[in-house]
Amino acid sequence: MRRLLALLCSVASAAPGGRPDADRLPPIFLIPSLCGSRLRAWSTVACPSSPGVSITPGTDVWVAPALIAAVPGCWCECLRLWGPNATDMPNCTVRAGEGVAAIYDLADGFLGRFAHSMSGVIDALVARGYDPTSLHAVPYDFRVAPETLETRDGYFSRLKASVEVEVARTGLRAVLYGHSMGTRVAAYFFAWLGRRVGSERKRREWIDKHVGMYVANGAPLLGAPEIVSSMVVGQTMGLPMKRARLREVLIAGGIASLAPSVARGGGAAPRHATPELPTFRLGGDAFGPEACCGPSSLAAGFERAAAFDDLLGDAAAMVRRLSADPFVGDAFAVAVARPPVDVVVAAYGVGLQTELSASYRRVASRNATPPLGAGALEAAGVETYDGLPLRRTTALWEAAETVYERGLAHRELVDGAGRVRATGPREAKSGDHTVPYASLSAAHAWLGGRVDVHSVPLRNFFEDDEVMSGTYDADNRAAVFDETPVNRTLLEPRFTTFESRSSGRRTAVWEMDAVAHRDSSNHNVFLSHFLRELDVFAATAARTRRASEAPSRVHVEDWRPDGDAACYWSYARRRCANPGACEYRYAKGDLHLTQSCRLVATRGAPAPAPRTDAECHWDYARATCAWPTVCAYAYAFGDVRLDDSCRVRAGVDYGAGHAAAADGAPLGVLLAAAAFAVLAPFAVVAAAELRRRARSRKLR
Numbered sequence: 001m002r003r004l005l006a007l008l009c010s011v012a013s014a015a016p017g018g019r020p021d022a023d024r025l026p027p028i029f030l031i032p033s034l035c036g037s038r039l040r041a042w043s044t045v046a047c048p049s050s051p052g053v054s055i056t057p058g059t060d061v062w063v064a065p066a067l068i069a070a071v072p073g074c075w076c077e078c079l080r081l082w083g084p085n086a087t088d089m090p091n092c093t094v095r096a097g098e099g100v101a102a103i104y105d106l107a108d109g110f111l112g113r114f115a116h117s118m119s120g121v122i123d124a125l126v127a128r129g130y131d132p133t134s135l136h137a138v139p140y141d142f143r144v145a146p147e148t149l150e151t152r153d154g155y156f157s158r159l160k161a162s163v164e165v166e167v168a169r170t171g172l173r174a175v176l177y178g179h180s181m182g183t184r185v186a187a188y189f190f191a192w193l194g195r196r197v198g199s200e201r202k203r204r205e206w207i208d209k210h211v212g213m214y215v216a217n218g219a220p221l222l223g224a225p226e227i228v229s230s231m232v233v234g235q236t237m238g239l240p241m242k243r244a245r246l247r248e249v250l251i252a253g254g255i256a257s258l259a260p261s262v263a264r265g266g267g268a269a270p271r272h273a274t275p276e277l278p279t280f281r282l283g284g285d286a287f288g289p290e291a292c293c294g295p296s297s298l299a300a301g302f303e304r305a306a307a308f309d310d311l312l313g314d315a316a317a318m319v320r321r322l323s324a325d326p327f328v329g330d331a332f333a334v335a336v337a338r339p340p341v342d343v344v345v346a347a348y349g350v351g352l353q354t355e356l357s358a359s360y361r362r363v364a365s366r367n368a369t370p371p372l373g374a375g376a377l378e379a380a381g382v383e384t385y386d387g388l389p390l391r392r393t394t395a396l397w398e399a400a401e402t403v404y405e406r407g408l409a410h411r412e413l414v415d416g417a418g419r420v421r422a423t424g425p426r427e428a429k430s431g432d433h434t435v436p437y438a439s440l441s442a443a444h445a446w447l448g449g450r451v452d453v454h455s456v457p458l459r460n461f462f463e464d465d466e467v468m469s470g471t472y473d474a475d476n477r478a479a480v481f482d483e484t485p486v487n488r489t490l491l492e493p494r495f496t497t498f499e500s501r502s503s504g505r506r507t508a509v510w511e512m513d514a515v516a517h518r519d520s521s522n523h524n525v526f527l528s529h530f531l532r533e534l535d536v537f538a539a540t541a542a543r544t545r546r547a548s549e550a551p552s553r554v555h556v557e558d559w560r561p562d563g564d565a566a567c568y569w570s571y572a573r574r575r576c577a578n579p580g581a582c583e584y585r586y587a588k589g590d591l592h593l594t595q596s597c598r599l600v601a602t603r604g605a606p607a608p609a610p611r612t613d614a615e616c617h618w619d620y621a622r623a624t625c626a627w628p629t630v631c632a633y634a635y636a637f638g639d640v641r642l643d644d645s646c647r648v649r650a651g652v653d654y655g656a657g658h659a660a661a662a663d664g665a666p667l668g669v670l671l672a673a674a675a676f677a678v679l680a681p682f683a684v685v686a687a688a689e690l691r692r693r694a695r696s697r698k699l700r
Helices: 002-013 065-070 072-079 119-128 146-153 155-170 181-197 200-210 225-232 243-250 295-305 310-323 374-379 437-446 474-479 524-538 667-699
Strands: 028-031 039-041 060-062 094-096 135-137 174-179 211-217 280-283 286-289 343-350 354-367 393-406 412-415 420-423 450-457 468-473 494-502 505-513 582-584 597-599 631-633 646-648
Touching (some): 028 155, 060 072, 065 072, 072 243, 119 135, 119 524, 146 155, 146 181, 155 174, 155 181, 155 200, 181 211, 200 211, 211 524, 225 243, 225 310, 225 354, 243 393, 295 310, 310 393, 343 524, 437 505, 505 524
Parallel strands (some): 028 135, 028 174, 174 211, 343 505
Antiparallel strands (some): 039 094, 280 286, 286 354, 354 393, 393 412, 412 420, 450 468, 450 494, 494 505, 582 597, 631 646
């Protein structure tokens, strides 16, 4: 909350003229991730366990650590939904909040990165010049299915109207930005438009007129198996609450929409993607992976588990309803097609250990939490609510075995103990710690024609020889890694872009090494690329030119340091990086070499060469006198400092050019390089021994 107040104050205090091109910024609509929207109560609930404590309209319910600690029963009553119809509980109604405050920072110290998954991109956009008239948050009730979002809340209708108003007001096409589950909501919106406007032709016309750019960050295009774990076992998400209690809150239709899907009809996946994700079957009292996948097999497994757990019976009904959702057709069961938008960017992290499948076993049976006041209702002869009995049975489940994928240079399947079960081909990768790579990389099916590939270090600035480039034909996706000169043996993470242009539209897929799912929207390198992409789109937002004519934003000249703070010392090259833009220029007070790397453009007129002994001084970085062609070290009795011993050489020709610093690396760097060369082999051997011991402990 403190960060949000500071952000709003900075917006309020900024002068209108201080924002760069604020009048030409295309409107942006941000759709947050799962559990990324603030939910507020819209009824009054008296908490029987704590007389005098009540929840009133406008009270934050998701997330409210104080309520969870003081009245957990009341909190659950408000937040959970009843049955497969996602009915509000009889004593409380909850709806999504509004505005940037509803997605910026949900709870300081709780929920971990769930709480601020959108704060980084909001900060970056505000710094770019966005204000409440151009930056629009679109929070939603993540507990309910997309159909309910529209029929109950009018969510998609209101989003459509808001986009139309902003486009009419600014004359600029809008940008739609979704993160994680927000990309699913955006996909539902694009599909729903067809039914709303009446035909596919009118849908494309509306999108072409109103939406010019779509950014899908961390899009689980084929779902995420981890969601099934949340529905079966539950998770605490950093909240002070038992896993089983929170499971009753989170097992809802909106969350079920992220369950694994089967890849068919959406275009072939690239060779380095697994086209199918496993789901689950019931064997005795245990779930386990099965060969087929998709919502039908998942629903069938849940239905068999309903004999032990009424909540999984509800989940089965939710999944089947989502499969036949009239607003999205078969988008739940197939790889989501590329939206018909001029510029589409899909960005996600890769190379982290990610859950791929799991088996579950039932630990115990228990009674589900009844609605508050269930005893009074039963005394009045009421035994059901929304067609379901007030007293229901559930079960406690645990993961019997979990299979993960991991790897960047090659993909391995490992179990929970770290034992390798299988090794994939060298070109395969793993996901972003939440969504498997097969689901994320389905966006490669959006590329067409010639695909340009660029790979650069995962940092804001880099040099010409650090850029790796290549091309491949999208119809031959098997060649993606054969033709991409990306050296995966390098230790430094990389940012790899795949870009194609076709029929006036441009598609880009960005892969970020070792970036986690919940960090991908806030990562500083992603934000730098996104803002540059946004700058390019701003020039085309009014359709002054087609997206295919826009320049690529991965050219090195676009990433030159723009200030002294962007210059840094390259220890590998023993000089300042980007020598065309930065130079070594020591100044009094510099404590390390990077501080002495400064932009060439900020250098003033060169200082005149010393003409007296008093003007000579010692260069501590290079362990010699500065101006070495003019001054020399000549100790004399009485010298107290090294500066005192630097004196003007005899017979200096001041007509010749003289430099303040000698060529070559400072002495300290040479010593550090020598030390590294000596110690590096020992460090490698030590690291290998530590890994060997760690594997031995896991095997035991």
